[in-house]
Amino acid sequence: MSTTTEVSPKSGIINIKVDCLARVEGEGALYVKLKGERIMDVKLKIFEPPRLFEAFLRGRHFSEVPDITARICGICPIAYQMSSIHAIERALGVEIKPEIRALRRLFYCGEWIESHALHVYMLHAPDFLGYQDVIEMAANHKPEVEQALRLKKIGNELVRIIGGREIHPVSACVGGFHRAPSKAELAALRDELAWALDASIATVRLVAGFPFPNFEQDYEFVSLSHPEEYPFNEGRIVSSRGLDIDISQYEDHFMEQHVKHSNALHSVLRERGSYMVGPLARFNLNYERLPEVARQAAEEVGLRPPVLNPFKSIVVRAVELVFACAEAIRLIDEYRAPEEPKVQCVARPSTGAGATEAPRGLLYHRYVLDSSGLVLEGKIVPPTSQNQKRIEDDLWRFIPQLITQPVEEITLRCEQAIRNYDPCISCATHHLKVHLERL
């Protein structure tokens, strides 16, 4: 790990610089500046090179958008496909069939299983257990790592069957899917998903036993909310402080700020500043809509909303694994292959916004289309942009707990606090370094 510490004996300043934050998606760095027991500065720097998606989407046909936006993120391409598809369908006034809606939910279950299994076991658990990475962890925890890989694999299998491949799947399109799987193809996954459901419950028990710093914050949580179901693709945008809006009103309430130290824009609530999206927000705002089996798993380890300790996000992710496996089984049991995998979509001058729940949180897209269906304007607000300000706010409040610790410990715990958010920096600029400066 590339950490440098500069101590200036005269001024007493200590700079901690983690130049390349590990086990996150993309490239970022953290700079922390301490003077004695005071924090002078905290900056989460995102130097992932800008890729300028919103600019080159202009002039592309709406049918190309889901494949292009998938390329923002190799970890959660389905989220990008789904948010763009929903935004464009809203623009074009397309109504999809219930069978397609159910298949999209099932597709999303696959991505949540794959992404959450990756983060819980391979990216975040090593922090709690004291390893550099999952390979090192495997030396002492082989059964757990094998369980992780098998869980991740079933998530990927689900994505592969529905979408053709795990990363940048090819089947989802505006109006539905290019091809819908047969009942038999999906039913073949059922036994493995039943295993995965049990393994997810075991995961909740395992990670709930990890040591958690005593750190609770008064967050404003933001997520989608749907009257009947735990949110994936549909619902209103709600918050723990009373926000309750249609997706089309998102930009009236949220805005992006461009700060000098980051290639990712910071998103804030116009009225109130930083907020949190992701598993904690979804769990706290939608607990009653979790299926019985997921609520039981949470109850059993004493996890009840509101969960205000971001380090416990790993437990919530595990509960969401339980949910995603149970939901996938239900959807497969009820699956009927649609007669037509997609509905016709006709171009018209229009604007549409869409938001879905990526594994890391709310992902907002808006498109303006012309009469031939070409994109005039696109806007994309990824979850990590929305959490970035909140991550910095957490660090300002968490570092005082650590201030007497050695630099290595401060650095590790800061990284862990960042990984609470499962940040996807490729998304947010569309990497992570920690720099700690002690004055």
Added chain:
Amino acid sequence: MSSNKPKVAVFKFASCDGCQLSLLDAEDELLAVAGAIDIVYFPEASRRMLKGPYDVTLVEGSITTHHDADRIQQVRRQSKLLVTIGACATSGGIQALRNWKDVNEFVHLVYAKPDYISTLKLSTPIAEHVPVDLEVRGCPINKYQLIEVISALLAGRKPNLPSYSVCIECKRRANVCLAVAVGTPCLGPVTQAGCGALCPSYGRGCYGCFGPMESANTAALAAQFRVLGATEPEIQRAFRSYSAWAWQFRQASEEAQHR
């Protein structure tokens, strides 16, 4: 954890992380692979980041900033074998769409304070900056091809990677040709195999995510697209996607642009 096993590093430039994720997505093979090699630099997966020299370096992503243009030189100096993985590293990626536009205008479109952003005019493949020993194609790469490359390099043999077109894979899968039977525009005839003819198997035309095959006859395919009723802007867009800056596709899209 020093050992005599080959030291492998994974470096990232402008990209989506998907190609390096393919290594972690090889769930059945990961522990065996990790047992045969020593992964000493792979920030996406580990806090352990050791300095070179490296026996094999996998490079994901394209060069889009001055900083990265310098960094790839350092990476090359530390690497015995340098393998590029994916469309960004081998051809500039989707972000090479900027190469036909004024990048400053693009930056203004996305960022409120463009002077905070440092970026190059072009998104370019790694081979335009340093010698590359082997290219693995795809957006994303096929994880089995990556494992084949690692296994071959371990065994000291040449990796078995296809150089023919997607059409061959389609025939092997006994797919009905969408271009002939349905009239769907399909980039299969000019696209390098490796995906397993995925899109035609899912009822849609190939969109060229593995980039051009070596001897791609893009002019003949563009002519056929015209027969099928495609307009010049549609042909231009078809060649201008995930491997737009690869010369065969670049030439084809520019021809359509200027007709």
